[in-house]
Amino acid sequence: MIVETLAVGTELLLGQIVNTNAAEIGERLAVAGLTHRQQTVVGDNLGRMVDAIALAMSRSDALIITGGIGPTADDVTREAICLATGRSMAYSDEYAEDLRARWERRGRAMPTSNLRQAEYPEGGELLANPKGSAPGVYIEHANTMIFALPGVPAEMLPMIDAEVLPRLRAAAGDQGALVSRVIRTFGESESAVGELLADIFAESSNPTVAFLASSSEIKIRLTAHAVNEEAARALIAPIEAIVVARLGHRIFGYDEDTIERGLATRFLDRGWTIGTAESATAGSISSRLTSQPGSSAWFRGGIVAYHEDIKVGLLDVSPMTIDKHGVVSEAVAIEMAVGARRVLGVDVAVSVTGSAGPDPLGQEVGTMIIGVATPDGARARTVRWPGDRERIRTYTTTAALHMVRLAVDGVWWETS
Amino acid sequence: MIVETLAVGTELLLGQIVNTNAAEIGERLAVAGLTHRQQTVVGDNLGRMVDAIALAMSRSDALIITGGIGPTADDVTREAICLATGRSMAYSDEYAEDLRARWERRGRAMPTSNLRQAEYPEGGELLANPKGSAPGVYIEHANTMIFALPGVPAEMLPMIDAEVLPRLRAAAGDQGALVSRVIRTFGESESAVGELLADIFAESSNPTVAFLASSSEIKIRLTAHAVNEEAARALIAPIEAIVVARLGHRIFGYDEDTIERGLATRFLDRGWTIGTAESATAGSISSRLTSQPGSSAWFRGGIVAYHEDIKVGLLDVSPMTIDKHGVVSEAVAIEMAVGARRVLGVDVAVSVTGSAGPDPLGQEVGTMIIGVATPDGARARTVRWPGDRERIRTYTTTAALHMVRLAVDGVWWETS
Numbered sequence: 001m002i003v004e005t006l007a008v009g010t011e012l013l014l015g016q017i018v019n020t021n022a023a024e025i026g027e028r029l030a031v032a033g034l035t036h037r038q039q040t041v042v043g044d045n046l047g048r049m050v051d052a053i054a055l056a057m058s059r060s061d062a063l064i065i066t067g068g069i070g071p072t073a074d075d076v077t078r079e080a081i082c083l084a085t086g087r088s089m090a091y092s093d094e095y096a097e098d099l100r101a102r103w104e105r106r107g108r109a110m111p112t113s114n115l116r117q118a119e120y121p122e123g124g125e126l127l128a129n130p131k132g133s134a135p136g137v138y139i140e141h142a143n144t145m146i147f148a149l150p151g152v153p154a155e156m157l158p159m160i161d162a163e164v165l166p167r168l169r170a171a172a173g174d175q176g177a178l179v180s181r182v183i184r185t186f187g188e189s190e191s192a193v194g195e196l197l198a199d200i201f202a203e204s205s206n207p208t209v210a211f212l213a214s215s216s217e218i219k220i221r222l223t224a225h226a227v228n229e230e231a232a233r234a235l236i237a238p239i240e241a242i243v244v245a246r247l248g249h250r251i252f253g254y255d256e257d258t259i260e261r262g263l264a265t266r267f268l269d270r271g272w273t274i275g276t277a278e279s280a281t282a283g284s285i286s287s288r289l290t291s292q293p294g295s296s297a298w299f300r301g302g303i304v305a306y307h308e309d310i311k312v313g314l315l316d317v318s319p320m321t322i323d324k325h326g327v328v329s330e331a332v333a334i335e336m337a338v339g340a341r342r343v344l345g346v347d348v349a350v351s352v353t354g355s356a357g358p359d360p361l362g363q364e365v366g367t368m369i370i371g372v373a374t375p376d377g378a379r380a381r382t383v384r385w386p387g388d389r390e391r392i393r394t395y396t397t398t399a400a401l402h403m404v405r406l407a408v409d410g411v412w413w414e415t416s
Numbered sequence: 417m418i419v420e421t422l423a424v425g426t427e428l429l430l431g432q433i434v435n436t437n438a439a440e441i442g443e444r445l446a447v448a449g450l451t452h453r454q455q456t457v458v459g460d461n462l463g464r465m466v467d468a469i470a471l472a473m474s475r476s477d478a479l480i481i482t483g484g485i486g487p488t489a490d491d492v493t494r495e496a497i498c499l500a501t502g503r504s505m506a507y508s509d510e511y512a513e514d515l516r517a518r519w520e521r522r523g524r525a526m527p528t529s530n531l532r533q534a535e536y537p538e539g540g541e542l543l544a545n546p547k548g549s550a551p552g553v554y555i556e557h558a559n560t561m562i563f564a565l566p567g568v569p570a571e572m573l574p575m576i577d578a579e580v581l582p583r584l585r586a587a588a589g590d591q592g593a594l595v596s597r598v599i600r601t602f603g604e605s606e607s608a609v610g611e612l613l614a615d616i617f618a619e620s621s622n623p624t625v626a627f628l629a630s631s632s633e634i635k636i637r638l639t640a641h642a643v644n645e646e647a648a649r650a651l652i653a654p655i656e657a658i659v660v661a662r663l664g665h666r667i668f669g670y671d672e673d674t675i676e677r678g679l680a681t682r683f684l685d686r687g688w689t690i691g692t693a694e695s696a697t698a699g700s701i702s703s704r705l706t707s708q709p710g711s712s713a714w715f716r717g718g719i720v721a722y723h724e725d726i727k728v729g730l731l732d733v734s735p736m737t738i739d740k741h742g743v744v745s746e747a748v749a750i751e752m753a754v755g756a757r758r759v760l761g762v763d764v765a766v767s768v769t770g771s772a773g774p775d776p777l778g779q780e781v782g783t784m785i786i787g788v789a790t791p792d793g794a795r796a797r798t799v800r801w802p803g804d805r806e807r808i809r810t811y812t813t814t815a816a817l818h819m820v821r822l823a824v825d826g827v828w829w830e831t832s
């Protein structure tokens with residue numbers, strides 16, 4: 001099954017927005033085992049759209065179009081499909097009624113132009129858009145399946161999952177279930193994870209094993225095909241068990257888990273609170289921790305101790321420790337974490353001191369020290385990252401969240 | 417001059433990376449007054465590349481290819497150009513020597529495969545790549561200008577500016593200079609800025625006027641064509657003067673300026689220091705302020721006062737003020753800023769208290785209050801943003817930086 005995608009929108013060609021849709025759809029097609037042949041972007045231009053649709057019909061089994069199905073005059077996807085397939089335009093009274101009712105419920109009169117959204121190429125069908133007002137369109141013509149979806153990602157992606165992928169997989173003769181399980185790790189490189197799982201990668205074909213790196217995280221994706229979901233899960237389970245046994249505490253979550261959510265669960269389970277003492281990361285750890293709704297149940301606050309005076313004055317770091325070890329030192333990181341635990345009245349405190357450049361502060365630029373204090377004690381670890389200031393700070397922030405996870409799980413004390 | 421772009425890379429089709437190159441190139445083409453007809457992505461597949469190149473030659477004046485010019489076997493852009501144009505492959509002894517010398521300077525033996533980078537289609541020329549080892553290729557065939565550039569943005573974009581755009585503009589008969597000036601504003605919507613400048617937008621054709629919205633910032637881009645850069649600047653100057661007079665303190669910078677850099681300049685000029693007291697934004701303002709190298713000269717630290725206890729205990733906010741006005745109130749924001757100024761020993765302190773959801777804290781979700789204290793006094797302002805938690809926090813952080821700018825400039829006290 002050869003699939004291609006076509007994004008419509010002059011603002012994409014002008015560089016005013018980035019085409020993230022192409023990547024999101026591409027990843028879903030790959031997971032479904034479908035071939036993404038090519039991706040095209042054209043402007044809101046009827047002639048060029050017709051050319052692009054005709055070309056796709058000549059070489060691919062399916063075409064997914066995103067954008068150009070709204071109510072305004074420059075939304076010409078429906079017209080372009082009609083012209084490319086030689087069909088006339090049909091009109092859904094039912095959908096028009098539905099649109100009118102929506103506007104009525106909001107107490108407003110509907111602009112007539114919105115009725116364009118009830119049009120569709122003859123012989124096609126409208127696809128439900130649960131997150132918006134413009135329905136999608138599906139039509140089969142000359143052995144090509146053509147889908148037209150909204151350009152807004154929040155509307156488009158659920159329609160890919162609910163409407164497009166099931167039809168494509170059925171047409172590909174894939175009647176069974178496709179289940180993916182993502183195992184998320186931190187702390188090893190992609191090549192190190194690959195080596196730990198080399199035999200599984202080489203030998204397992206169902207589930208397939210894929211490694212995906214995104215910044216400092218490595219994901220292992222297991223994807224199984226079977227007659228139904230239960231059978232697919234049964235194929236995944238033994239391989240997943242091996243992966244989990246080998247990767248151990250490197251694993252911080254599964255599927256859509258994030259480290260922030262993993263920490264939230266841990267703190268709520270234990271009834272613990274956390275606070276921060278940040279120098280080089282300057283609030284980034286606090287900001288990440290509180291990206292979780294409901295974080296006020298376990299996050300109390302932090303001290304951004306950028307200047308030495310603040311470390312000494314607000315966190316009770318000893319000037320003698322700074323003199324003896326330097327401000328970028330494990331001793332200072334530990335005193336910062338211990339001080340934050342007391343000053344903020346929290347169970348766990350995480351600290352960072354380091355040099356993100358340009359001033360090396362007595363250490364190589366990129367040297368970052370992360371401290372964690374818990375009711376069980378305090379420890380620090382030195383990490384070094386390559387790259388620019390922003391990258392160093394982002395990596396350190398992520399690493400600090402993982403060190404908190406390990407410390408709360410009681411693993412750090414064994415492994416370092 | 418009709419230009420199209422072709423990105424090569426299976427990882428783009430699989431959704432492992434997002435095609436930001438297309439947007440960056442698109443924006444540059446738009447500024448240069450060139451038409452970006454279409455954008456295509458294909459995998460590392462010789463046949464599909466040849467098809468895409470042939471098609472582009474049939475309909476466009478120029479084709480910019482990104483990716484596929486590295487040393488490995490899956491880099492097939494050079495071969496694809498040869499096949500699509502019916503040319504044989506030439507070899508640059510000079511570039512091969514240059515490559516060998518580079519590797520020698522790094523004290524390493526060059527893998528033979530790297531010599532592929534010295535190959536180019538007969539009749540073409542190599543384009544210098546100052547940021548990397550793979551040279552670009554330029555060839556003209558059947559009235560189409562074909563450029564092949566690296567896929568890595570940091571290598572590719574300087575080559576667009578230095579090699580591609582001058583050739584395209586010359587071919588378009590545009591021998592003169594093209595100068596852009598970007599005026600960056602904050603605090604008004606795109607439509608409000610558009611209304612303030614409606615007559616200029618309608619009447620000025622050289623320079624052209626474009627409005628660009630990126631999150632909460634609105635940019636006005638003036639682009640002039642003239643015989644030389646000086647003449648182009650002279651065309652921009654009077655229009656820029658009008659824009660500046662009308663937009664006044666909404667303007668925070670020009671061209672590549674950022675609000676963070678603008679603040680750094682102000683603090684250094686005045687010899688002032690700054691600190692933060694953040695509740696809802698929880699360290700995001702500190703993190704943004706310290707994204708600037710050298711920020712330790714003027715940023716001292718902050719208190720992330722998420723829990724009420726921290727506001728009272730570390731920032732000396734009065735429990736009576738919280739009882740009377742609620743924790744999300746201008747009175748509390750002012751006490752937080754005044755407290756931070758004293759506790760952190762800084763000249764300027766900025767504070768935030770608000771509800772990013774889900775707990776409304778006695779206010780509508782999305783209500784954010786920003787306080788600023790300077791040697792001249794303290795003030796607070798209430799803002800309300802739509803959207804989700806992350807968006808609300810990001811907008812508030814940006815707005816807080818701008819409120820600091822206005823306060824330091826002494827403007828806030830007049831306008832609010």
